Amino acid sequence: MKEITRKDEIIKTAAKLFKEKGYSAVTMRDLATAMGIKAASLYNHISSKQEILKEIIISLAEAFTQGMEQIKMSNNTCVEKLNKIVELHVSITSQNTFGMASLNNDWMHLEEQLDYYLELRLNYEENFRSILKSGIQNGEISNKNVEVMLFSMLSTLRSLYIWIPNKDAINVKKLSAQLSNVLIEGIR
Amino acid sequence: MKEITRKDEIIKTAAKLFKEKGYSAVTMRDLATAMGIKAASLYNHISSKQEILKEIIISLAEAFTQGMEQIKMSNNTCVEKLNKIVELHVSITSQNTFGMASLNNDWMHLEEQLDYYLELRLNYEENFRSILKSGIQNGEISNKNVEVMLFSMLSTLRSLYIWIPNKDAINVKKLSAQLSNVLIEGIR
Structure with a gap:
């Protein structure tokens, strides 16, 4: 278990505020207030709102990328790989719903890291697509x-x-199984 | 075919701006600039940004509600009703993608109309749920x-x-059929 640092707390609180008010509307002052500390103290841990956004989004995007790489490399069938992708999403999302909200709603506010994020996303989708294509090919x-x-x-x-x-x-296991069932087997 | 009024043009342009910049960041001045008219002229057609948001979201929410009512009242099987719901979404969305972006991203910025919107949405979900339940009951x-x-x-x-x-x-017909197929029959 990783030690939870002050920086982690700041990032967690920020993700919650971003979800409630939207990234653009949240100020460093709001964040300091929500943390119950002075704005100046925030800057001992974090340089800007943009740095927080980067920490939230890039770490999640890299977790998805790593998960997908493992799934891709495994010896599972394509349908098993799809089950694992569903589990990856349920698992990451259930651990960090505020972060996932920020990933979904605020990624376009990334500045220097925007291209990197888009590259990870495109790559993720391409790997997902390849698994579907292989599944079609092998029946x-x-x-x-x-x-x-x-x-x-x-x-x-x-x-x-x-x-x-x-x-x-x-x-996580139960919801992943239920969701995989609906997505893969349909409902009829 | 309904005549396109200046008000309709304003609403359409606003929906596009809301999608690009987010509702909170768009000003009436931005909207006037995008329309190539003076801000004062805007107010001949529309009283506030909030009125625009209401026009966009409530008209879409009511279109979904009406569509759902018709589907519910029809003599179709449950699976046919689900097909019709898919078609309703593809049809409305393809005619107004910017408006649908605003519906999805900006509904929480509604003021007086928020409760009414939430009521329509809850009602829509409840009707959708009933169709699924009937489908389970009748096999x-x-x-x-x-x-x-x-x-x-x-x-x-x-x-x-x-x-x-x-x-x-x-x-619309083709995409609806493909999507229904994936959602209802699954992919396997």
Whole structure:
């Protein structure tokens, strides 16, 4: 278990404020107030609102990238890989719903790191697409419309942060299994 | 075909600006500049930014409500009703992607109309849920997890505004059929 630093607390509080008010509307003063410290003390830990946004979004995007790399390299079937992707999203989102809200709503406010973020996202989508294509090729997936499948699955997984906070005592394995079932097997 | 009024043009331009900069960051001055008119002229057509937001969001929310009422009253099977819901979302979204972005991102900025909007949304979700439940009861739908199905389908349908603008020459019937197929039959 990583030690929780003051910087971590600042980032966590900021993510909550970004979700409530939107990134643009939050000031360093708001953040200091929410932390119960002086604005000047904030700057001992963090240089700017932009640095906080970068910490939130890039660390999440890199966690997804790493998760996807492991899934891609594994010897699982394509459908098993899709199950693992669902689990990756449920797991990361349930640990950090405010951060995921910021990732979804505020990524366009990234400055220097915007290109890097977009590269990670594009790469993630490309890996997801490849798994779907392999599944079609080897007959595991009968639907042929890669882009519609990719859009549909990603939309659901990217919206998890809206929905997960409403669920009491989230069980990652159970929710992942239920969601995989709906996404992969359909509802009929 | 309804005549396009100056007010309609203002609303359309505002929706585009809201999407690009976020509702909070857009001023009436920005809107006047984007329209190529004087700020004072704007007020001949519209009283405030809030009125514009209300026009965008409430008219869309009411269109969804009306569509859902018709679907609910029809004699279709539950699966056919779900197909119709998908078509309703593809159709409304393809006609007004900027408005749908505003509906998704800016609804929390509604003031007097917020409760009414939330009532429409809750009602819409409740009707959607009822169709899924009826489908389970009569054996059309084999998955039993109503909330996961509802979340998954609604997440995808609500994200359509992000995806549709990228598709050239959208064919509503065709895309609706492809999407229904993925959502209802799954991908396997």
